[in-house]
Amino acid sequence: MKVTILGSGTSTGIPVIGCKCDVCKSTDPRNKRLRTSACLQTERASILIDCSTDFRQQALTHEITRVDAIFITHTHSDHVAGLDDLRIYNYLHGGAIKILGAPHILEEIRRRFDYCFNPAQIGGGVPELDLIPIEEPFDFMGLHMTPLHVMHGEIPILGFRFDNFTYVTDASFIPPETLEKMKGTRVLILNALRYMPHSTHYSLSEALKISQGVGAERTYFTHIAHQMEHEAADRTLPPNARLAYDGLTIELSD
Ligand SMILES: [Zn+2]
Ligand SMILES: [Zn+2]
Ligand SMILES: [Zn+2]
Numbered sequence: 001m002k003v004t005i006l007g008s009g010t011s012t013g014i015p016v017i018g019c020k021c022d023v024c025k026s027t028d029p030r031n032k033r034l035r036t037s038a039c040l041q042t043e044r045a046s047i048l049i050d051c052s053t054d055f056r057q058q059a060l061t062h063e064i065t066r067v068d069a070i071f072i073t074h075t076h077s078d079h080v081a082g083l084d085d086l087r088i089y090n091y092l093h094g095g096a097i098k099i100l101g102a103p104h105i106l107e108e109i110r111r112r113f114d115y116c117f118n119p120a121q122i123g124g125g126v127p128e129l130d131l132i133p134i135e136e137p138f139d140f141m142g143l144h145m146t147p148l149h150v151m152h153g154e155i156p157i158l159g160f161r162f163d164n165f166t167y168v169t170d171a172s173f174i175p176p177e178t179l180e181k182m183k184g185t186r187v188l189i190l191n192a193l194r195y196m197p198h199s200t201h202y203s204l205s206e207a208l209k210i211s212q213g214v215g216a217e218r219t220y221f222t223h224i225a226h227q228m229e230h231e232a233a234d235r236t237l238p239p240n241a242r243l244a245y246d247g248l249t250i251e252l253s254d
Contacts, residue, residue, distance in 0.1 A: 004248070006034065013035055030231075046064070047069050047162075050080070073170060087127035103135075144162070146181055148168060148182060166185040211241055
């Protein structure tokens with residue numbers, strides 16, 4: 001399994017429009033962060049986790065020419081705004097693109113992207129999406145997927161475990177029963193917004209504490225705001241935890 005971090009930034013992206021802070025002005029490419037998403041590829045499957053505002057740019061950069069399915073964590077714009085660009089894959093490999101998520105998340109997608117499900121006319125460049133609710137763990141294209149129920153402020157959202165790879169973003173609370181399901185994972189991607197606490201996102205120290213509880217071999221933090229400079233934040237972390245950055249690839253053998 002190969003995982004590519006397509007975007008490691010919070011909802012604004014970094015640099016933030018109009019901001020003159022040191023991180024936004026930094027020339028270190030690891031401080032340039034597109035909106036959060038990841039691509040997971042195996043011999044059989046090419047899967048996205050979320051479809052960010054920057055999806056088109058991410059797909060071009062990483063030459064993503066096939067998408068079998070997209071697992072959606074939640075419907076904040078930074079995680080779904082790229083869905084319209086999926087229509088290209090309808091042409092590239094025919095048929096609808098599978099969109100998987102919690103039932104309440106899919107309802108929201110149906111509402112927000114109404115024009116995809118109730119097109120005013122045939123044709124005209126509308127993506128064809130097949131909404132598939134996730135209720136329980138299941139096997140998908142050779143991977144065992146476990147949905148991870150976490151809280152994003154007051155909103156229940158999903159993280160995903162695929163075999164020994166676990167991806168949780170936009171969490172501010174992970175219930176003990178979900179933490180149990182994360183244990184034994186070899187690689188963990190977890191959100192860490194900044195040093196200061198935030199009402200709907202883990203801070204770096206909160207995320208680090210969660211990651212130590214999970215005990216993955218390697219943890220990478222994502223969904224990062226401009227208050228964290230890559231190199232400086234990395235220096236505060238133990239050897240098995242690092243900030244993710246756009247373009248980071250992680251290989252997991254079986
Ligand atoms: Zn977000
Ligand atoms: Zn800034
Ligand atoms: Zn969010």
